Amino acid sequence: MSSPPSRPVALRDVAAEAGVHPSTASRALNPAMRYLVADPVAERVQEVAARLGYRPNAVALSLRTGRTRLIGALVPGIANPVFAPILAGAAEALSSVGYALMVADPGDDPGRAAEFVEQLAARSVDGLLLATASLHDDPALAACRARQIPAVLVNRGSEGIPSVVADDRGGMGLAAEHLLGLGHRRIGHVAGPAQLSTGLLRAEGFERALRAHGVEAEPSLRVVTAAYTREEGDRAAAVLIARNPDMTALACANDLLALGAYDACRRAGLRIPEEISVTGHNDMPMVDLIEPPLTTVRIPHGEMGAQAARLLLGLIGHGEEAGAVVLPSALVVRGSTAVPRSDGR
């Protein structure tokens, strides 16, 4: 009539109540083994289980089967508006098939990322979603290989590991062509970190578009940043402005860098877009509200997360090998770009 501590109902409770052995109850409740038990018995067990509110203990199940239905995710900043929607997309795709997502945020520290991989491995995650990967010798990737944990990269790519990324080269090409089409010829590039695939590929896409239009890419028109931050964008843009008085546009590898470029332009007294055009990349939330609204490249954040999750599940389930998935980007023209002034600047 009373049971204050009340241990949660276990399989053995269901079995006892139904008058069968736990193993029989297990089979009656497992659709795949259901055929091994007689119909009336199975129905009785299921009825009892429902009545008692039985929920299988996921921990015990994991110990026995070796699978946790847990996926670990490593992101450089949960609050980063680029990665948050990726996580949301992945979480949605995973939870719909009974998987849960554990997030760990090592920031930009590769060593910390590797440590987190070890911790997640100790928790026996079934797979890993990595948004932190750098292009070469990533310790987190090495840890995955060492522990043989299926892993998929999102947003950033690396060699020999399945990944889901946006078309960084093509996307940046769209931005560059947009500027070229407006008539810009002296275009500065605020490049992303060279150890990240996004930084490298977007720089490539930028230069390729320029060459296709017969414009030579000058070293003086490029500054490589150390991180995707507003401060770095400010610093890099300031250098470019000081170095190239005839520059009429700035193509930035990422929206945060573009915001920093806004700061630098404002400080230099350059009006956007009248005196200098600026483009970003990623179309993160709210860049349509800043003044002027940022012309940028939209990448399918949520879809990237979802596809990466599905790719990972395929890897785990059927061991199906997969290469790199590249999702298309789209140019979003807003108010930060315009035709250059005829007098240069």
Next chain:
Amino acid sequence: MSSPPSRPVALRDVAAEAGVHPSTASRALNPAMRYLVADPVAERVQEVAARLGYRPNAVALSLRTGRTRLIGALVPGIANPVFAPILAGAAEALSSVGYALMVADPGDDPGRAAEFVEQLAARSVDGLLLATASLHDDPALAACRARQIPAVLVNRGSEGIPSVVADDRGGMGLAAEHLLGLGHRRIGHVAGPAQLSTGLLRAEGFERALRAHGVEAEPSLRVVTAAYTREEGDRAAAVLIARNPDMTALACANDLLALGAYDACRRAGLRIPEEISVTGHNDMPMVDLIEPPLTTVRIPHGEMGAQAARLLLGLIGHGEEAGAVVLPSALVVRGSTAVPRSDGR
């Protein structure tokens, strides 16, 4: 000489290699039980464990001890710029003491939230961080009580459950007083959903400040929204603008609502702040960059997450009961507020 599948090294492997029983190895490796084994033996076991790269299997440990060192978090939108930094703060505080965070995103659906609580319970999380709570009869909270899972609310409060929230009443009061101080008297309020503590308390803070200044709160100057979205803010602000031609300011319960109000004002041809002042709440990232920069109330997102995590750990560890923690908010004055035009509007 070879072992392709290579089962990860377990305690029994360490014990065998060190020539002792697994139980002895367990005690040698556990600082709390360390005193039960002779020094030379303990050292040998530790040396072997290190050499073999032994990592205790967290799943087995959880099954035996009943604790998983896992905390579940329920948020209405991972990508929401209000909740992302809360999660980041919590994740940081938790990972520093060996806990990991599982996030689930039920959106605004209370039924889905309850279902997620059940799933997290089946995974034996040690506690729950809830950012989704509504004021009354929240099914997710009921599920927590039923399964006796320690839970702490963040950002939003509810009765009888420990919580960490911002000073919603006081914060909204700051915004109202700022507007009153500028000379505004006809101030509209775009209120948040009434079933959320934030919606209710901010409305209270708003009206209390008005009354303290001898201004009567008129029903026609308030519209209650159904959700914290830009669209709802647009809709509500449009209603207020149409209904009150003499209104000179809009105090919004949240930044997203304020952004919607921007849209409505723009459509109505009202310049901000010259013809109408607008305030928000939360100071989410980038509202300093929109045009005009939004005057808003800053709440300590990350600190809220961190404190909630610590509160929860206290609850789990020492069963120490805790009430509601209220963190101070601060007014951030930017460009969306100004003195009202003398001709009313």
Next chain:
DNA sequence: AACGTCGTTGCAATCGATTGTAAGGAGTTC
């Protein structure tokens, strides 16, 4: 009537760690 088959169910081992209890041996005391 004896035997083989098949459908059901129970038994017991297993996953990897923790922990209460017993047993072993060394040292001390009377």
Next chain:
DNA sequence: GAACTCCTTACAATCGATTGCAACGACGTT
């Protein structure tokens, strides 16, 4: 030298589920 500690280690049960194997009874066949 017998008895009594105490220190150290081993044994075995336990957490909750899954699953290979054995056993059992009912039935059909010859």
